[in-house]
Amino acid sequence: MAAMSCSPLLAQNPIVQTWYTTDPAPMVHDGTLYIYTGHDEDNADFFWMQEWRIYSTKDMVNWTDHGSTVALETFSWADDRAWAAQCVERNGKFYFYICAHSKLSNGMAIGVAVADSPTGPFKDAIGKPLFDDGEWANIDPSVFIDDDGQAYICWGNPDLHFAKLNKDMISINGDVKHIEQTEESFGSPSPKERKKDVKYKDTYVEGPWMSKHNGKYYMIYAAGGIPEHIAYSMSDKPEGPWKYMGHAMPLQDTNSFTNHSGVIDFKGNSYFFYHTGKLPKGGGFARSVAVEQFKYNADGTFPEIKATDEGVAPIATFNPYRRVEAETIAFSKGVKSEPNEKTGIYISEIHDGDWIKVRNVDFGSQSPKQIEVAIASALRGGRLEIHIDSIKGEMISNITIPGTGGWENWKNIKSNISKDVTGIHDVYFVPKGRKGCKLFNFDWWKFSK
Incomplete structure (x- = not known):
């Protein structure tokens, strides 16, 4: 496999990581x-x-x-x-x-x-x-x-x-x-x-x-x-x-x-x-x-376009104060998406060591107080850490995920925001739990003030 020339944390290409496209x-x-x-x-x-x-x-x-x-x-x-x-x-x-x-x-x-x-x-x-x-x-x-x-x-x-x-x-x-x-x-x-x-x-x-x-x-x-x-x-x-x-x-x-x-x-x-x-x-x-x-050349011809790992820059900020589908992703490691007729698309195959990044999130001038997530876990659950700017960046919430009795038996869980966060940040969802086993499925999230 050709190695990426930059850290996956900085990569934007390929734009989908859950499946080959x-x-x-x-x-x-x-x-x-x-x-x-x-x-x-x-x-x-x-x-x-x-x-x-x-x-x-x-x-x-x-x-x-x-x-x-x-x-x-x-x-x-x-x-x-x-x-x-x-x-x-x-x-x-x-x-x-x-x-x-x-x-x-x-x-x-x-x-x-x-x-x-x-x-x-x-x-x-x-x-x-x-x-x-x-x-x-x-x-x-x-x-x-x-x-x-x-x-x-x-x-x-x-x-x-x-x-x-x-x-x-x-x-x-x-x-x-x-x-x-x-x-x-x-x-x-x-x-x-x-x-x-x-x-x-x-x-x-x-x-x-x-x-x-x-x-x-x-x-x-x-x-x-x-x-x-x-x-x-x-x-x-x-x-x-x-x-x-x-x-x-x-x-x-x-x-x-x-x-x-x-x-x-x-x-x-x-x-x-x-x-x-x-x-x-x-x-x-x-x-x-x-x-x-x-950008097209002045005469309408193409420049020579080079493939990059960094990809493109955002052209708008991302609003976290609404229900956001967990399958809305800037970059990820390890996870997959799955369909369900009632739920729609959700994120699955979540293990310790995986992560999801959402980019250019604008929290505004007032910090959120809570985050709510929709989670399902047939067995053991785990934790879902919320970090800003990198996987090991400041952790703003640490959500305990219980077993819910089924992989599509959804439960809404609210967690307090432990540190003030304002302005624009990348947000990382980082699952933690027992090594090697599937922890939980993830349907949506929402910050609130």
Whole structure:
């Protein structure tokens, strides 16, 4: 595993640590940035992927886990390989474009699910694939809605498919085309025309992401073969012609032989999402989403974006005087998230030595008096220490956690704040108890004055 160059206490990348996450697709809606990801299974030896996961943030550093509300089971025609996907909003509906292995054709196919909320639940919009020709190139769909309302979809490895979507977002308008690849447009010719003994400037591989900034259109994609870097082409029109521009994220030590990007503007900033293999036990089949902030060059081109462990800075403070889901995390060690139909998502697999950080918490000018937590423990319980600024920073509360009679038998526990805390701090939740065993589950917390 590639070692992190900075302390995990200072790290912000990868942005999710509870599960392996892949192929990030950002979307902004109603003041919130949502990220839709794939999910590499633990201990996988191939791209064994069964579901897609959803996370959201308002400050770019604390991410709330919304679980998985769309999976292979959402699509009756799909049976394997829940690979890269993207969600877009139109007229109050949220359309989730996926690729998966098709039972109907025995190839990869493009599908679409729909929901009334950005976090689902999603259902298959048409009960069949949106596009399924039995080929294996139908992977990694990306959808873009232009300012005039026309929606476009592109996908493919090694060819690049392109089509218009109708206004209903669940049917294709006209024919699916192959975008011609040339040395001028993508760094090399289309796959069938490439010559083995020729070294080209670059090669399109997979994972297209179509976007627009200041009137310029961008096709961003994984390139170069194995290992992959991120390259891009630009155009004055959504259908091209395209011009190859070079690397957006050059090849570097990310401990992953694939990469997949999504680019978006949020609250006046530009962000570049990608994935690495930098979590413990991470690698090419155990990838994790990361993010960097960047600024476009004056001519609209990308700077060369470097992968960092530090990630991005917060763009807002975090309010602790409300119910906060325990699965809202800036960084963590050891813990997992789990779903329950009644409770929703909660944090589990909590052991002595684990921790959760929430970043840039603003306590204001008056110290809180209490913290309340919702906890469940089938057996022995333990303690939950609350520290500020680091794991070993000043402890402001020490909560005794009893057994509650079940892992989902929740009990609300209040504890006094032992020392005054005002202003902005990082808050660490540090479980303590018997070594090696699961201690308790954690649903939510709230400070009060």
